[in-house]
Amino acid sequence: MVFSDSIFLFFFLTTVLLVYFLILRGRKARNLFLMVMSLVFYAWGEPWFVFVMVGSIAVNWLAGLFLDRYKEDPARKKRVLVLTVTFNLLLLGVFKYLMFLMKNINWALGLQLPVPHIILPIGISFFTFQAMSYVIDVYRGDGQVQRSFWNVCLYISLFPQLIAGPIVRYQTVAEEIEDRNENFDEFCEGGRRFVVGLIKKVLLANNLALLADHAFGLDPAALSVGSGWLGAVAYLWQVYFDFSGYSDMAIGMGLMFGFHFLENFNFPMVARSITEFWRRWHISLGTWFRDYLYIPLGGSRRKTGRVILNTVIVWTLTGLWHGAEWAFIIWGFSFAVLLILEKYTPLGKWMDAHPAGHLYAMAAMTTVTVFINVGGDLGHATGFIASMYGGGNGFWDDTATMYVREYGFFVLAALITALPVGPFLQKTLRIPENAMQLLRGIGLLAGLALTLTYVVMGGYNPFIYFNF
Amino acid sequence: MKRIVNITVTCALLLSMLGIAVCTLMVGGRSMAYAFFVTYTTYLEEDAGLFGNISARITSLNSAINNNLAGKRTFEKINAVFQMKLGKQMLSFGNTTMVRLKTGQLYDLMGDTDVSDDVKTIVNLKNGLDQRGVPLVFAYAHTQLYEEDLLPTGVEDSNLKVADDIVGGLRDAGIAVVDSRQVYRDYGLTMEDAVLRTDQHWSIMTAFCTYLECVKALSGTGAIRLDLAAADPDNFDIEILKNVHMGDVGKRVGASVVEPDDLHLITPRFDTLITRRVSKPTVEGGGFDEKTGSFSEACLFLDKLEGDGPANRYDVYGLHRELTYFTNPGAPEGRLLILKDSFGTPVSTFFSLAAREICALDLRKGRLTADQIIESFQPDAVLVVYCQEMMRGKNYAFVD
Numbered sequence: 001m002v003f004s005d006s007i008f009l010f011f012f013l014t015t016v017l018l019v020y021f022l023i024l025r026g027r028k029a030r031n032l033f034l035m036v037m038s039l040v041f042y043a044w045g046e047p048w049f050v051f052v053m054v055g056s057i058a059v060n061w062l063a064g065l066f067l068d069r070y071k072e073d074p075a076r077k078k079r080v081l082v083l084t085v086t087f088n089l090l091l092l093g094v095f096k097y098l099m100f101l102m103k104n105i106n107w108a109l110g111l112q113l114p115v116p117h118i119i120l121p122i123g124i125s126f127f128t129f130q131a132m133s134y135v136i137d138v139y140r141g142d143g144q145v146q147r148s149f150w151n152v153c154l155y156i157s158l159f160p161q162l163i164a165g166p167i168v169r170y171q172t173v174a175e176e177i178e179d180r181n182e183n184f185d186e187f188c189e190g191g192r193r194f195v196v197g198l199i200k201k202v203l204l205a206n207n208l209a210l211l212a213d214h215a216f217g218l219d220p221a222a223l224s225v226g227s228g229w230l231g232a233v234a235y236l237w238q239v240y241f242d243f244s245g246y247s248d249m250a251i252g253m254g255l256m257f258g259f260h261f262l263e264n265f266n267f268p269m270v271a272r273s274i275t276e277f278w279r280r281w282h283i284s285l286g287t288w289f290r291d292y293l294y295i296p297l298g299g300s301r302r303k304t305g306r307v308i309l310n311t312v313i314v315w316t317l318t319g320l321w322h323g324a325e326w327a328f329i330i331w332g333f334s335f336a337v338l339l340i341l342e343k344y345t346p347l348g349k350w351m352d353a354h355p356a357g358h359l360y361a362m363a364a365m366t367t368v369t370v371f372i373n374v375g376g377d378l379g380h381a382t383g384f385i386a387s388m389y390g391g392g393n394g395f396w397d398d399t400a401t402m403y404v405r406e407y408g409f410f411v412l413a414a415l416i417t418a419l420p421v422g423p424f425l426q427k428t429l430r431i432p433e434n435a436m437q438l439l440r441g442i443g444l445l446a447g448l449a450l451t452l453t454y455v456v457m458g459g460y461n462p463f464i465y466f467n468f
Numbered sequence: 469m470k471r472i473v474n475i476t477v478t479c480a481l482l483l484s485m486l487g488i489a490v491c492t493l494m495v496g497g498r499s500m501a502y503a504f505f506v507t508y509t510t511y512l513e514e515d516a517g518l519f520g521n522i523s524a525r526i527t528s529l530n531s532a533i534n535n536n537l538a539g540k541r542t543f544e545k546i547n548a549v550f551q552m553k554l555g556k557q558m559l560s561f562g563n564t565t566m567v568r569l570k571t572g573q574l575y576d577l578m579g580d581t582d583v584s585d586d587v588k589t590i591v592n593l594k595n596g597l598d599q600r601g602v603p604l605v606f607a608y609a610h611t612q613l614y615e616e617d618l619l620p621t622g623v624e625d626s627n628l629k630v631a632d633d634i635v636g637g638l639r640d641a642g643i644a645v646v647d648s649r650q651v652y653r654d655y656g657l658t659m660e661d662a663v664l665r666t667d668q669h670w671s672i673m674t675a676f677c678t679y680l681e682c683v684k685a686l687s688g689t690g691a692i693r694l695d696l697a698a699a700d701p702d703n704f705d706i707e708i709l710k711n712v713h714m715g716d717v718g719k720r721v722g723a724s725v726v727e728p729d730d731l732h733l734i735t736p737r738f739d740t741l742i743t744r745r746v747s748k749p750t751v752e753g754g755g756f757d758e759k760t761g762s763f764s765e766a767c768l769f770l771d772k773l774e775g776d777g778p779a780n781r782y783d784v785y786g787l788h789r790e791l792t793y794f795t796n797p798g799a800p801e802g803r804l805l806i807l808k809d810s811f812g813t814p815v816s817t818f819f820s821l822a823a824r825e826i827c828a829l830d831l832r833k834g835r836l837t838a839d840q841i842i843e844s845f846q847p848d849a850v851l852v853v854y855c856q857e858m859m860r861g862k863n864y865a866f867v868d
Contacts, residue, residue, distance in 0.1 A: 007533050010489040017482070044526055048519045185471065191478025210560055402558075402622025409554045434469040441473035445480055452484055453547035456537050458562045 001044045002463050003249045004201045006455050012041065013253075020257065027178065031154050034257065038159040042122070049121040052095070053157060059087055060131040061152040064138045068145035081139045085132060092128045095120055100324035123163030125321055129288055130156050134170040136292055143171040151177050160253035164246045164463070166264035166284035173259055180258035190255030192444065197248025199447040202454045202461070204417060205241035207410040208234040209462050211403055216373050218399070220383030221392055226400030228388035229366070234407065236369045237414045240268065242464050243282065269418040272357025273348055274338040274364055285321070289314050304344070311343075312336045327371040327378055334368045488538050496536025503532030541719065548721035557620040561720065569618040571659040574666060574717045574726055578611070578856070580626035586859045587637035590852065593838060594643050597850055600842070603689035606638050607646040607682050609670055609811035609855040612663050614652045627856065634859050644689070646681045648674060654681075664729045667715020669782055672732040675814040676704075682815065682851055683822050686804070692849040693800035698736065698821035707733040714778035728778030734818075735764050741798060742766045742820050747791040747834075756791075767794065767817050785814035790834035793827055794820035805847035807831065807838060812853030819851075 001008045016037050024030045043050040063084035070076040093101075095118055102115040134152065137143035146152050155177055161168050215223065215231020223231070247264035254261045264284050271277035278286055290299075297310045312333065319332020342348030351357030367385055374380040386392065404411075426436050493500075508528035513520055544561065551559045558577070559566040565577045594604045613619075613627050631649070638645050648670065652662055655677045662674045670678075683699035686692055697703060713729040740763040745756045759766045772784045786792065788810045799822055806816045806828040816828035827845045829836060842850070 006488075006537055007530055010485050010492065010537070011533065014485045014489045043522075046519075047522045047526075185474070188471070188474035188478040191481050192474045195477050195481050207560075398622040400622075402620070405620075405622070406556050406558050409556075437469040437473050441476060444473070444477045448477070448480055448484070450547070450550055452488075453543040453550070456488065456540055456543040457547055458534050458537075459547075460560060460562055 001041055002461060003246060004198060004206075004455060004461055004463075006458065007044075008041075009198075009455060012037075012044075017256070021182075031177065032150060034159075035150055035154040035157060038154070038157040038162060041159040042157060042162060045122050046119070052091075052121050052124075053127055054153065056088070056091055056128065056131055057153050057156050058149065060084060060135050060156070061146070061149050063135050064145045064152065065147065067135065067138045077139060081135060084135045088128050088132050088135075092124060094118070095124055097320075097324045126164065126167055127156050127162060129167050129285075129321075130161075130170070132292065133167070133288065137170045137174075143174045146174070146177070158254075158259070160250040160257075160259075161261060164243065164250070166247050166250060166261055166282075167288050168261050168284070169288070172262055176259050182256075182258035186255050186258070190252040190257075193252030193255060194249050195252075195444050195448050197245040197250075197252060199444070199451050200241045200245030200248060200417065202245075202451040202459070203447060204410060204414050205238050205245055206454065206460050206462070207407060208238040208241065208414060210460055211407040211410075212238050212373070213462075215399075215403070216380075216384070220380060220387050222399075223384065223387035223392045224394045224397040224400055225388060225390055225392070226396040227403060228384060228392060230400060230403045230407075230411070232366045232370050232384070232388055233362075234403075234411065235373050236366045237411075237418065239369065239372075239464055240265075240281075240418065241414060242462075246463075267418070267420050269362065270358070270420065271361045272354075273342050273351045273361055274335060275342050275348060276352075277361050277365060278335070278339075285318070289318055293317065308340055308344075311340055315339065322372060327374060327381060330378070331368055331371040334371070338364055338368075491538030492533070492536055495538055496532065499536050500529060500532045503528040507532075544720050545722040545724075548725055552721070552725055558623060559721065566717065566720070567620055567623055568726075569612070569659075570620070571615075571618060571663075572665055572726075573612060573659065573663050574721065575612045575618075576668060576717065577623065577625050578627045578630065578860075581630060581860050583630055583633050583859050584637065587634060587641070590638060590643065591641040593850075593852075594641065596839070597842070601691070602842075602847060602850055603644075603686070603691045604850045604852065605644045605646065605682060605685045605689070607678055607812070607815065607851060607853040608635050608638075608648060609675075609678065609809075609853060610648045610652075611668055611670075611856055614649060614657070614659060614662055618659075630856055630860070634856065644685050646678060646685050648678050651677045651681050661732070664713065664715055666713065666718025666726055666729050667780075667782065668717055669715065670811060671729075672734060672782075672785055672814055673706075675785070675811070676732070676734050676818060678853075679815045679818040682819075682853075686849050686851060689849060692802040692804060692823070694802065694804075694822040695799045696822075697738070698799070703737050705735050705737055707735075709733055709773070709781075712773065712778055713781040715780060715782065719780075723778065731781050731784070733784070735768075736821055739798075740796070740821060743793075743795040744820065745791075745793040746787055747789045749789070756793075763821060767820050782810075782814075786817045786828075788813055788830060788833070790830055790836065791827065792816060793825070794823075795825055796820055796823065799824045802849075803827070803845060803847045805829070805841060805845055805850045806853060807850065808853045809855055809858045811855040815851075815853045 001012060003009070016034075020030055020033060024033055039050050039054070042053060063080055066080045067077055070080060099115055099118055102113055105111060106113055106115065134143070134146075134155065138145050146155070155168075155170060155173060158168075212231055212235035215227060216235065220228075244265040251261045251263070262284060264282060266280040266283065268277050268280035271280055294310060294314045297313065298306055299310065300307050302310070315332045315336035316329055317332070318335070319328040319330070322328045322331070342351070351360055367388065370384050370388075371378075371381045374384070422436065422440070425431065426433075504525050508525040511524040511527045513524070516524065548559055557567055566574055567577060569575050590606060597604050608631065610631055611627060613625070619625055635645050635647050651657075652674065657674060657677065662671055664671055680699050680701060683694050683696065687694050687696065709731045711728040711730065713731045714723065715729065718726045718728070741760070742763055743758065743760040744766045745758045748755050748757060764770065767786070769784050769787065772781055794816075801824045803825045804819060804823045804827075806812060806819065806826060808816055808828055808830055809832070810830075812828070816826060819826050827841065827847070829838075829841050831838065
């Protein structure tokens with residue numbers, strides 16, 4: 001089930017809201033209901049995967065109890081942590097990386113070992129990272145142990161953030177699981193935020209996806225510079241609006257139920273460098289890797305060589321987290337290279353001070369992101385990038401004209417939405433705050449009406465982050 | 469103000485969600501329950517266990533919900549108007565993309581596909597018929613792109629390529645093919661009278677001209693006698709009913725985007741007495757409806773022209789049912805089996821004028837196979853009238 005599906009919107013969410021607010025009263029009843037509905041939500045895609053997730057939750061819940069029991073015994077505590085983290089990584093490894101590993105062993109050693117066909121449980125990367133966050137936070141004392149299995153289950157499986165994040169750290173919602181205050185104002189704030197996310201996903205991401213899918217479906221050699229760039233930009237923005245829209249919907253629904261999830265995006269398209277871009281993009285993943293991997297590895301307080309190594313490790317693993325293909329590893333490694341260049345050469349400082357930094361950051365992100373579109377087909381990715389830089393079918397072609405004619409509006413709307421145009425106009429034209437809010441309200445109502453036409457008629461509705 | 473905006477937007481969201489949910493349940497609740505408890509077996513895989521069973525029910529329910537969403541057509545129309553206002557020439561409707569051809573017709577784009585297996589199935593049918601000494605003629609009903617350069621700039625489509633694959637593949641295997649594209653050229657048709665604006669079907673005029681060519685092709689086999697006078701265009705009256713037809717494609721976008729079509733009413737000038745028997749759907753209890761009279765009385769459904777405003781009038785030339793039999797005592801003795809899709813429905817209706825006994829079978833509508841009907845009907849000749857969609861592996865069930 002995707003948030004922008006008619007089934008989720010008109011039946012699942014409607015039912016959950018009605019029962020949660022009109023029938024149930026006590027905290028335990030509401031939590032239990034949310035948890036059960038979260039499991040139903042998860043099982044809707046593939047019923048047996050729910051047992052994989054509940055099994056993972058049970059192990060991490062038990063680990064939390066043991067960590068609490070051994071809190072005065074650092075050695076045992078560490079052993080429990082190591083075992084639990086190993087379990088989580090193995091779970092992720094088997095479901096997500098075993099096929100990739102076997103294929104590469106066969107390729108490297110010229111063997112014919114059987115490659116198992118394993119179907120990836122939806123959102124396994126997200127819920128595994130949340131489970132690890134729980135165990136590590138309890139180990140470090142950053143969060144209290146949760147004795148109730150159902151509450152751990154609720155934290156990890158809570159449907160707004162279950163399959164595509166944001167990756168909610170245990171310490172963020174630890175208290176709110178048992179003691180939160182659902183109120184009318186936050187409910188409405190959450191509703192507005194949900195609408196923003198729905199519009200981003202359905203109106204922008206889905207329409208940009210049509211452009212991107214078309215461009216990436218063509219022979220790269222047939223692409224002109226124009227159609228290549230339009231396709232690649234559409235893909236980057238599709239990912240952005242898909243994921244940030246989903247995050248908005250998750251944050252909005254969280255607010256409706258009284259949870260306060262942290263922001264996951266902060267206008268990444270205004271970044272002047274890749275370093276800044278990643279501070280603004282998928283913040284929950286970036287901070288997860290920073291706090292649970294980069295800093296434990298020594299962070300940036302080591303010698304230059306070690307810092308470079310740490311950066312390469314973290315970003316290669318970030319790539320690998322997104323998908324079990326070489327393309328994802330190259331994607332992550334490319335960021336490591338760019339981040340190192342920005343940190344240790346004058347490039348970073350120059351970009352920070354110069355408007356050309358925007359162009360550099362966007363061009364770099366757009367180019368590198370081509371790799372994750374094509375997955376395992378590296379030849380296609382390099383061909384596509386070559387066409388973007390003039391190695392294909394000239395500078396402009398009929399396909400590019402068609403892209404502008406058919407998707408120009410959505411590209412323009414995406415540009416306006418991706419940049420803080422509203423605050424800029426308000427400041428420049430001195431528009432009063434109330435008038436600005438009114439304009440936003442009218443825009444949201446019109447956007448919602450259009451969005452519902454797409455949802456009801458069953459428009460094109462892919463969801464990229466399911467793959468991750 | 470922010471608070472008021474938040475409340476208004478949230479209320480709009482909740483009211484839409486609740487409104488659509490309640491209306492959908494009222495209109496399609498039974499279908500949804502039926503899908504979950506009964507028809508889910510369609511999605512059940514062989515040897516499915518408990519989880520497979522649950523998955524099948526979920527898939528079936530998902531499909532029923534999506535098909536029964538309240539106001540779906542209205543939302544589609546609003547969306548189409550929005551897309552047109554943006555200046556788009558390719559209207560996206562989920563799994564289909566519609567374009568307006570340079571000649572004004574609406575057309576669903578077709579992707580590339582390999583039709584060699586489907587061509588092989590027809591060749592196998594021909595081989596089986598050869599053993600019985602029964603000739604086969606294939607009428608290829610082309611979809612809309614009868615001329616070059618009709619698509620908006622930059623739009624890609626594989627209709628013509630796949631059409632060539634089908635026709636070329638069948639001819640290479642020795643099958644006589646009547647290609648409606650050739651008919652279009654030979655009869656000097658134009659896009660205006662050959663192709664409907666609001667429908668993926670061909671016009672009745674193109675179906676008629678194709679019928680005329682099929683009569684020639686079947687007569688040429690020498691295996692069946694046909695009334696050639698019933699294939700002389702001079703023996704027919706043609707009346708054009710203005711702005712009466714709104715096909716399914718047009719209904720998706722509404723009359724504000726595309727004008728209704730004209731409909732050709734083509735009837736014989738000579739006297740006719742024909743009996744038509746058409747099977748009733750199982751949900752209506754099965755059996756046959758029978759009617760005897762002139763061509764217009766027995767074979768046409770002129771009641772479909774009643775009512776104000778444009779509507780789907782394609783059914784005037786026959787219902788898309790599993791089996792239709794025509795008996796025309798005034799025609800030369802001979803039994804013709806027509807395997808057809810909806811493009812073939814008007815063709816089989818015209819054939820009631822030329823052959824003594826006609827059996828028209830739509831394999832999509834029931835459980836009969838081509839083998840079974842050949843065995844029971846014992847035709848002198850077989851005509852297959854299929855459009856490209858039928859050759860793309862859709863709804864295809866030729867032989868066991």
